[in-house]
Amino acid sequence: MTEIFWLIPFIPAASTLILAVFGKNLPKKYVSFQACFAVFASFVIAAISAVGLLQTAHASYPLVKNLFSWIQAGSFQANLSLMFDPLSAVMALVVSGVGFIIHVYSVGYMADDEGYTRYFTYLNLFTFSMLILVMGSNLVLMFVGWEGVGLCSYLLIGFWFEKHSAANAGKKAFIVNRIGDAGFLLGILFIFIHIGSAEFTAINQAISGGALSAGLATLIAILLFVGATGKSAQIPLYVWLPDAMEGPTPVSALIHAATMVTAGVYMVSRMNLLYTLSETAAQVVALVGALTAVYAATMALTQNDIKRVLAYSTISQIGYMFIGCGVGAYAAGMFHLYTHAFFKSLLFLAAGSVMHALSGEIDMKKMGGLRKYLPLTYPTFLIGAIAIAGVPFFSGFFSKDAILTKAFAQGQDSAFYYFIWGLGILGAVLTAFYMFRLIFVTFHGEERIDPEIKKHIHESPKIMTIPLVILAFFSVIAGYIGLPVVLGEKLNFFGKFLEPVIKEVHEVHLSLQTEWTLIAVASVVALLGIFIAYVFYIRSPMIPRNLAARFPTIYKLLFNKYYVDEIYNAVFVNPTVKGSEIIYDNFDLKVIDGAVNGTATATGFTGKILSYFQSGLIKDYALIFLLGVIIFLAYLLF
Amino acid sequence: MIPPNYFLILSVILFVLGSVAFFVKKDLITMFMSIEIMLNAANLAFITLARSANSADGQIIVFFIITVAAAEAAVGLAIILLIFRQKKTIKSEDIKLMKG
Numbered sequence: 001m002t003e004i005f006w007l008i009p010f011i012p013a014a015s016t017l018i019l020a021v022f023g024k025n026l027p028k029k030y031v032s033f034q035a036c037f038a039v040f041a042s043f044v045i046a047a048i049s050a051v052g053l054l055q056t057a058h059a060s061y062p063l064v065k066n067l068f069s070w071i072q073a074g075s076f077q078a079n080l081s082l083m084f085d086p087l088s089a090v091m092a093l094v095v096s097g098v099g100f101i102i103h104v105y106s107v108g109y110m111a112d113d114e115g116y117t118r119y120f121t122y123l124n125l126f127t128f129s130m131l132i133l134v135m136g137s138n139l140v141l142m143f144v145g146w147e148g149v150g151l152c153s154y155l156l157i158g159f160w161f162e163k164h165s166a167a168n169a170g171k172k173a174f175i176v177n178r179i180g181d182a183g184f185l186l187g188i189l190f191i192f193i194h195i196g197s198a199e200f201t202a203i204n205q206a207i208s209g210g211a212l213s214a215g216l217a218t219l220i221a222i223l224l225f226v227g228a229t230g231k232s233a234q235i236p237l238y239v240w241l242p243d244a245m246e247g248p249t250p251v252s253a254l255i256h257a258a259t260m261v262t263a264g265v266y267m268v269s270r271m272n273l274l275y276t277l278s279e280t281a282a283q284v285v286a287l288v289g290a291l292t293a294v295y296a297a298t299m300a301l302t303q304n305d306i307k308r309v310l311a312y313s314t315i316s317q318i319g320y321m322f323i324g325c326g327v328g329a330y331a332a333g334m335f336h337l338y339t340h341a342f343f344k345s346l347l348f349l350a351a352g353s354v355m356h357a358l359s360g361e362i363d364m365k366k367m368g369g370l371r372k373y374l375p376l377t378y379p380t381f382l383i384g385a386i387a388i389a390g391v392p393f394f395s396g397f398f399s400k401d402a403i404l405t406k407a408f409a410q411g412q413d414s415a416f417y418y419f420i421w422g423l424g425i426l427g428a429v430l431t432a433f434y435m436f437r438l439i440f441v442t443f444h445g446e447e448r449i450d451p452e453i454k455k456h457i458h459e460s461p462k463i464m465t466i467p468l469v470i471l472a473f474f475s476v477i478a479g480y481i482g483l484p485v486v487l488g489e490k491l492n493f494f495g496k497f498l499e500p501v502i503k504e505v506h507e508v509h510l511s512l513q514t515e516w517t518l519i520a521v522a523s524v525v526a527l528l529g530i531f532i533a534y535v536f537y538i539r540s541p542m543i544p545r546n547l548a549a550r551f552p553t554i555y556k557l558l559f560n561k562y563y564v565d566e567i568y569n570a571v572f573v574n575p576t577v578k579g580s581e582i583i584y585d586n587f588d589l590k591v592i593d594g595a596v597n598g599t600a601t602a603t604g605f606t607g608k609i610l611s612y613f614q615s616g617l618i619k620d621y622a623l624i625f626l627l628g629v630i631i632f633l634a635y636l637l638f
Numbered sequence: 639m640i641p642p643n644y645f646l647i648l649s650v651i652l653f654v655l656g657s658v659a660f661f662v663k664k665d666l667i668t669m670f671m672s673i674e675i676m677l678n679a680a681n682l683a684f685i686t687l688a689r690s691a692n693s694a695d696g697q698i699i700v701f702f703i704i705t706v707a708a709a710e711a712a713v714g715l716a717i718i719l720l721i722f723r724q725k726k727t728i729k730s731e732d733i734k735l736m737k738g
Contacts, residue, residue: 616734618669619661626657 002052005084006065008045008092009131012038016124023117032107035120039103039127043096050089058500061085062201064137071140078198083137087501090334091134091266094341098258099127101467105349106250108463109356119159119248126152130259134266138198139188142267146184146231149260150177156255157247169243176240180230187223190216200270207273214278221274221281225288228264233315234292234322239565241315245307249352252307257314257348258341265321265337269330272502276328283416286326286407290423293319295562297430301437302558304364306351309438313388314344316427320403323424327417329406330502331495335482336399338494342478343387343396346471350381353460353468354442359453364438369447373457376465378443380472385439387475389432390526392519395479400428401522402482408518409510425525432529440537486515645686652679666718666728670711677707 015038019031026034056063062085070080084092103123110119129152133145150173158170192198194216195206206212212220228234233241244256255261268275268285275282293316300312317340324333355362357374371378387394390401404424410417449457459465482494490496510518536544548555557563613624656676660669681700688696722728 614737616737618730618733622660 002049002056002063002084003065004045005049005063005135006067006082008042008049008096009082009128009135011041011045012124012127012131014038016121016128019117019121019124023121026117028116031117031120035124036100036103036107038124039096039100042127042131043093043100046089046092046096049084050093053084053086053089054497061500062088062137064201066137075196076192078138078140080141081137082132082135082141083200084135085501086498087266087269087334088135090338090498092131094338095127095130095134095259098341098345098471099130099254101470102250102254102258102345102349105253105352105464105467106248108461109250109352110248113248115159119156122152122155122159123251123254126156126255126260130263133263137200139191139200139203140198142270143184143188146227146263146267147181149255149263150174150181150231153177153244153255153260156251157244159247159251163246166246169240169246173240173244176237177230180227180237183223183225184227184230187220187227190220190223194220203271204273207277212274212277217274217278218280221271221278222284224267224271224274225264225281225285228267228322229288230264232261232264232318232322234264234288234319235295238292238296238315239568242308242311242561245305245311249307249348249355252311253345253348253352256311257344261314261318262321262337262341265318265325265333268322268325269334269502272325272330275325276503282326282328284326285322286417286420289319289322289324289326290420290427291319292316293323293427294423294430295319297427297434298558299561300434301430302555305362306354306364306367306438306442307348307362309364309434310344310347310351313347313431313434316431317344317388319427320400320424323407323420324403327403327407327410327420329403331482331498332399332402332406334498334502335402335494336396339387339395339399339475339478342471343384343394343475346380346384346468346475347388349464349468349471350377350384353377353464354381356460356464357457358449359456361450361453364441366448366450366453367442368445368449369443370449371443374443374459376459376468380465380468381443382439383472383475385435389435389530390428390522391432391530392523392526393476395475395477397522397526398479398482398484400424401484401519404428404522405484405510405515405518408514425521428522428525429529429532432526433533436530436533437537440533444538445541484515484519486512486519642686642690646683649679649683649686652676652682664729664731666721666730666733669730670714670718674707674711677703 015034018034019026023031053061053063062083064081064083066079066081068080069077071078103120106119106123110116113119126149129145129148131145133142133149136142136145154170154174157173158167161167161170188198191203195203195211197203197206207217230237241256241261245252247256275285296312296315296319300309300316303309303312317336321333321336321340324330324336354367354370354374354377357370357377358367361367383394387396390397404421407417407421407424411421447454483491485492560566613620653676656672656674656679659672659675663669663672681703684696684700684703688694688700718728721733725732727733
């Protein structure tokens, strides 16, 4: 049954096509059914194929289905061919599985929206693009998916385009991603020039065969990583993700938390041989990841917009995944990607449920004490927060611990990795703190709800709460397929599953004692963050206010997100806009328009002159006629 | 026998008369008549040359010209009639609808 894996992306594609063409005339119920069913069918096929993959011999990985030759130009060749191996399988399962749950949730969340069919068309298109991204068997097809998800992200961020800020946020996301994509495309071209193929199998063979020098590998790896920083919202291209929260909340959950933004991590894992070859590039990845993890977490500390806190949290968590990739723990990075998909989409959907209950309110200052009004949303949100904070026995703990342990183990080779580990631990405290700040401010404490809104407060319908419960369930148990090494080498099923694709090279072993200590540190750190949040926001709520008053500079700096948007505006955006205006005024208006208008004027002038010959008098015409005949005869005779 | 040159000279005289009349006269009917004279001058030249070259081609062309002239006379007179109905004049200077 594994052979049918190539159908996975095409079911949502067919559904998109039907909805795009006939959508206007289809009843809402049918639209919701078809959109959800298409993704569910993909999930079922992905699951069947993944089971089949487990029973296939490792030597036959990856399974490749070549559909047709797509581009053939000289020595350049790109096929439309899909591949299926453990890495693709994990991604396909996450995309279709979490995607399905979010589709179902959307049925409830978007029920009264005018653009209902349009929304599901985009959502299915996104699923298709994302599946192409993770299943394409060459970099070119991956790039197609990469751009496809970027397009869907743009369309869905600007879904409520009549709102000015939403349209702008969509544009911002698209343009910032373009910058990263330029690097990504250059990387692909370099690979093609030096290896002669864009197929992953060929690239891996060439790299193992030593086709790339270390310097070249570093260049290519960094260029590809530039693409990843754009798509996965890392320093310095993270600025679009917080603004992307203008889109509908399920979109934030699916695209800007669980799947699309993790594409960079998938890409780096897919190219793991390249990053292993170049230590510099790997260190850059680890450093950018670690810095982003802490930096984004600090910005999440002071935000009052419930979705923006989650957005910064997403940026920070993807930073962790990149730490995993940078320290050579690709499996751990992918593991965090997989657990993060559950608890972060859970958090977003729960936040969506809160907004639904409060008629669209997103300001935490106008919430508080919601615990008793939202009996299902509260516990699921809490589970998500516990999971992301890294409290032991929840999924986030296992994956984050796997990454940090590996970073610490790498520290034995170079002190640089201790620094990365330290940043990771700092980020973990901050994560626990801001997540529980969110919980306490939103669900506990005094009620600060607008009385007008309070009248309509209600728990969300079942179609929204059941997905929350399912995701909460997975947020708890998802980690148990990748238990830490200390509990037994064999219990890390996840790592074992990915092993054929991801070659762990730096096998640095820590003593059992050290590993246990690290686990203890990680647990203490998580609980410490929660405890600080408890002290700050429940026991003595004066502390945060006093702190803000005592360090106004730091508070303002954090509250204004380090003024990065302002700096980017001043350094990049405004000069570009100003420069464009100057060119518009001087070149477009004067030279181009001048040339066009000049042609028209010249034609008109010539016509004016020639029209004097058109007197309308028949004798003038006859005279010219006669003259012509005479000249002609004279020419013939003499 | 009268030498063919005489016929050709007559033809030239007729043609020049016709064209001069076309430019000198003002009303459309007269101008139309001068066109007919020019056509017949051409006919005469054709028939003369056909006769002296001992070929039937020229005669055939004359038949064509006579036929076309008949049709043209009918259409031309009809046009002049309509112009007169519209404008109450057939003076060529008064008719310049096509002035650019």
